[in-house]
Amino acid sequence: MKLTSLNRLTVRALSATFVVSAALLATSNGAYAQTSTTPATHQLTRADVRHELEELEAAGYDPSRGDDSNYPADIQEAERKVAAMHAAQTSALNDNQPAMQTMPTH
Template identity: 50%
Template sequence: MKSFVFTTVAASTLAMSVAAFSQTDSTATRAQVRAELMQLEQAGYDPAKGENPNYPADIQAAEARVSAANRATEYGGTASGSSSSGSRATTRPASGDEMRQLYFGGE
């Protein structure tokens, strides 16, 4: 009896914790997914290619075209701001002086 109560309490605690982390407010409906896929196909993405070695680049390019088309049809003026997502940052190794400034307080 004691193990049954313990098992029941543990199962209900686990179920409550899983329910607390569920995201019900941002789920896409089947119609929304189909509409998005149709937009991507109209922008040049072909999901029927199968084993496409250029998959990430192809779908990202189509998403960028869809996004640009959606921005062009927005009301209320132009969208402000910019994004550098996915761009490569040019970096170089720090010199000895720069490392000393970083770790020893700019001396």
């Protein structure tokens, strides 16, 4: 009689483990499917990264400073300037005006 109760308990524990595992697997696959459904942009090349770094350096970011106490703020400011320059260039192209050639100063 004890053996039968033990077998039932083992089967229930394994069933519960299976259900939990299946639920986790289903949710993780769903999460992966959601992230992978976004349209893929072109893969960055070394030239793309180098160009971005050159733009950031032109906007005032200096990666050679090493452990800079201003680190996140200085690159974020440079990124903001580059984004503003790109927005101005896009706007100029859309308005058929000459594109901005220099970095914004504010």
